[in-house]
Amino acid sequence: MTTDALGTRSIPISHQARWRAYWVCVAVAGLTILDLSKVNVALPSIEKGFDATSTELQFIVSGYVLTFGLALVPSGRLGDIRSRKVFFVVGLSIFTLASVACAIAPSSTVLLIARLIQGVGAGIQMPQVLGLIQELFQGKERAKAFGLFGAMIGIATAFGPTIGGLLIAIGGATDGWRAIFWMNLPLGVIAIVLSVWLIPQTRTKSKRAAQLDGVGVLIFAVTVIALMWPFLFTTGSGSDDPARWWLLVVFVLALAGFIAWERRYAATGRDPLVPLSLFSISSYRNGTLLVTVYFAALPSAFLLTTLYLQQGLGLPPVFAGMVTIGFALTSAFSSWRGGVLVQRYGRALVVFGLSFVLVGAGLLVCAALLTPPEWTPWAMAAAMFVAGIGGGLVVSPNQTLTLNDIPVRQGGLAGSVGQLGQRIGTAIGSAVALSLFYSTLAAQPKSESQLGQFHHAYGYGMLSVALFLAIAFVVAVVDLGKRIRARNEDDPDD
Numbered sequence: 001m002t003t004d005a006l007g008t009r010s011i012p013i014s015h016q017a018r019w020r021a022y023w024v025c026v027a028v029a030g031l032t033i034l035d036l037s038k039v040n041v042a043l044p045s046i047e048k049g050f051d052a053t054s055t056e057l058q059f060i061v062s063g064y065v066l067t068f069g070l071a072l073v074p075s076g077r078l079g080d081i082r083s084r085k086v087f088f089v090v091g092l093s094i095f096t097l098a099s100v101a102c103a104i105a106p107s108s109t110v111l112l113i114a115r116l117i118q119g120v121g122a123g124i125q126m127p128q129v130l131g132l133i134q135e136l137f138q139g140k141e142r143a144k145a146f147g148l149f150g151a152m153i154g155i156a157t158a159f160g161p162t163i164g165g166l167l168i169a170i171g172g173a174t175d176g177w178r179a180i181f182w183m184n185l186p187l188g189v190i191a192i193v194l195s196v197w198l199i200p201q202t203r204t205k206s207k208r209a210a211q212l213d214g215v216g217v218l219i220f221a222v223t224v225i226a227l228m229w230p231f232l233f234t235t236g237s238g239s240d241d242p243a244r245w246w247l248l249v250v251f252v253l254a255l256a257g258f259i260a261w262e263r264r265y266a267a268t269g270r271d272p273l274v275p276l277s278l279f280s281i282s283s284y285r286n287g288t289l290l291v292t293v294y295f296a297a298l299p300s301a302f303l304l305t306t307l308y309l310q311q312g313l314g315l316p317p318v319f320a321g322m323v324t325i326g327f328a329l330t331s332a333f334s335s336w337r338g339g340v341l342v343q344r345y346g347r348a349l350v351v352f353g354l355s356f357v358l359v360g361a362g363l364l365v366c367a368a369l370l371t372p373p374e375w376t377p378w379a380m381a382a383a384m385f386v387a388g389i390g391g392g393l394v395v396s397p398n399q400t401l402t403l404n405d406i407p408v409r410q411g412g413l414a415g416s417v418g419q420l421g422q423r424i425g426t427a428i429g430s431a432v433a434l435s436l437f438y439s440t441l442a443a444q445p446k447s448e449s450q451l452g453q454f455h456h457a458y459g460y461g462m463l464s465v466a467l468f469l470a471i472a473f474v475v476a477v478v479d480l481g482k483r484i485r486a487r488n489e490d491d492p493d494d
Contacts, residue, residue, distance in 0.1 A: 147339015
């Protein structure tokens, strides 16, 4: 039994027990990520069932993302200083119960409230997964664990639209969306039982009392809401209230206040909500920035492709969602391989993966513009296949490299900040892509064919995807160069 700097003792766990606990955690993480994407295809069905307004529909999706993001960092901090197992089970229980409330919701208002609570549950449990991986595994085994974690997240993200469309097709246009939430009940109950049984209490109570920075939590909440709100409520339809952008001024002020408060709080000898020293670690800082920008691109590419296939080509939701299956399969395999290879190739592997994703994005645009409509879905599926090879070599190796130099006792917190970056990136990227897509569509002359109008809209929307991917590529190359220079300085004879 070992003791860390906080006086918290780590309990030795067998190899088999570690992996059993791991698979429970990763499966639950995939379940909560699935709810980020599968609900998108259910919006027309929800609108028909409740006669919901566009604002309500938008909030059903973005409200989940918002509360998910808000809960991440405080929950990561609490898991680090208390019990990751307890917070994992609590978060999973909240998510499951809220899913039932969504499934039986008699109105759009009840559904909206349940979705907000569901996001809180997801945000509570997700940091515990990353913290447990940090604590249960080391070295090559940890890289393998993050590789498989990335594979699961890739599968959940890419299969979400397909699963959502299939359940709606089975359940009907009016109430088929309820099955999307009902599926979480049996899966959630099984996961809760397995969590209590298999996830070990990896840490005993610390001798040194640790408290949550309450004021920091409040300022942090204002900061996150002010940043995410304008982007989450950007539909690109032209009816969005422009006054929402003033919240970015609030964000800047709140961020400055948060940094000042955290420094002052840390100066008193107490543990701040977010230790700013984390960002002095270049691997963590660069990795967090990279994954934030990458997630501004990838979900936007899925969203734009689905819109193009459904609205431009008239494909049913289930078939439009199936186009991403190739990405899910290849990214799952390359994530697993990336977890094995990252110890050997490091950041170079991420650069290589981003190159493949950029090629895949270019092939998507070529498929939309250059192939006959009847062949376009197949060509896009092939492009997704290529992009998935690179996608798996980005997320899981980057996760390993980002957390590699982080102390185990801060694993949950550090991982939650990275997850928050993903949520923020998704919100910003989706807002930019949708604005370009719909504004271009509205500006097209009526004389042009419908397909031609969607060609322009999809092409301009994908420009934002390419831009964010290019930024991520530059960050990866800069970090790679820094690592090469550091290695050469340490080994001048090499």
